[in-house]
Amino acid sequence: MFPDQGNGVPEFDQVGQTTRQFIKGIPKVIRISLLLVFLGLVGRVAASRGSFFHGLSTFVLDIGILILIVWFVRLFIIPIVRKQQIVEEWSVLIGDGQQHAAEIVEQTQGLIVSSKAPNITMEEKEVAPGFIRGILGQRRPFLVISNSTNANLKSYEMYLSARDYGNSLQVCWYVIHWPSRAEVLLRLLLLVPFTNLLVLPIYVLMRLPRAQEAGLLDLDFFDLQDLKAYVTNAHHCALDAVDKLLLDLSQDPSKIERKSRGFLGIS
Numbered sequence: 001m002f003p004d005q006g007n008g009v010p011e012f013d014q015v016g017q018t019t020r021q022f023i024k025g026i027p028k029v030i031r032i033s034l035l036l037v038f039l040g041l042v043g044r045v046a047a048s049r050g051s052f053f054h055g056l057s058t059f060v061l062d063i064g065i066l067i068l069i070v071w072f073v074r075l076f077i078i079p080i081v082r083k084q085q086i087v088e089e090w091s092v093l094i095g096d097g098q099q100h101a102a103e104i105v106e107q108t109q110g111l112i113v114s115s116k117a118p119n120i121t122m123e124e125k126e127v128a129p130g131f132i133r134g135i136l137g138q139r140r141p142f143l144v145i146s147n148s149t150n151a152n153l154k155s156y157e158m159y160l161s162a163r164d165y166g167n168s169l170q171v172c173w174y175v176i177h178w179p180s181r182a183e184v185l186l187r188l189l190l191l192v193p194f195t196n197l198l199v200l201p202i203y204v205l206m207r208l209p210r211a212q213e214a215g216l217l218d219l220d221f222f223d224l225q226d227l228k229a230y231v232t233n234a235h236h237c238a239l240d241a242v243d244k245l246l247l248d249l250s251q252d253p254s255k256i257e258r259k260s261r262g263f264l265g266i267s
Helices: 011-025 028-046 050-078 101-112 129-134 181-189 194-212 221-248
Strands: 086-094 120-127 142-145 157-167 168-177
Touching: 028 050, 086 221, 101 120, 101 142, 101 157, 101 168, 101 221, 142 221, 157 221, 168 221
Parallel strands: none
Antiparallel strands: 086 168, 120 142, 142 157, 157 168
């Protein structure tokens, strides 16, 4: 008879429940990558060198390791935003607007919340334009606005910034298109000797349908509608905050450019 823990549940059941809870707490991508690493290692040990199964096991092992690397980099490294990822942008320079950056960001956040736009998340992040510059401390804070209504929009995020520029205040935002996890993984596999020979045809086939889209749109009609709605709403909230500041500074809000540049053309 197994000893009880006071709640009527045998000890081995509690151990099993704790183990299951621990496993469920591990991100799914980590579980998959660890499984691939395990299968790859077992296959390499079991198969003779140079055989097809040995090569397949090496391929599986490489994928598992690369998934782990990508996950840890995304978790611990600050976002790296490159100009090729920008698909929409807007900016304004407000004369004599220095020292109002925090005010603009806070008011924009409050207006977005007040708009009751569905499933909008906001968080402040430091962003770098490259890995080396990020390590050297060349980072800038942005308010990252994203939409979770539509799963297809996860790769699109809006980055809002307000910063002093001399005696002026620069307010700007960018819509960033992040590559999918599959595309990132394929790009990394292209760096692995021998494995890249297998991956290259797959990568080319993935890119060909998008060759005329400027890296842009894996979105259908409804996705585009949802993207434009949430970006337009955030843009209007930023404009309202800018208009208020301009009026406080006795400047004319009608003179600023209100239309964004990009495929959305928001105004």
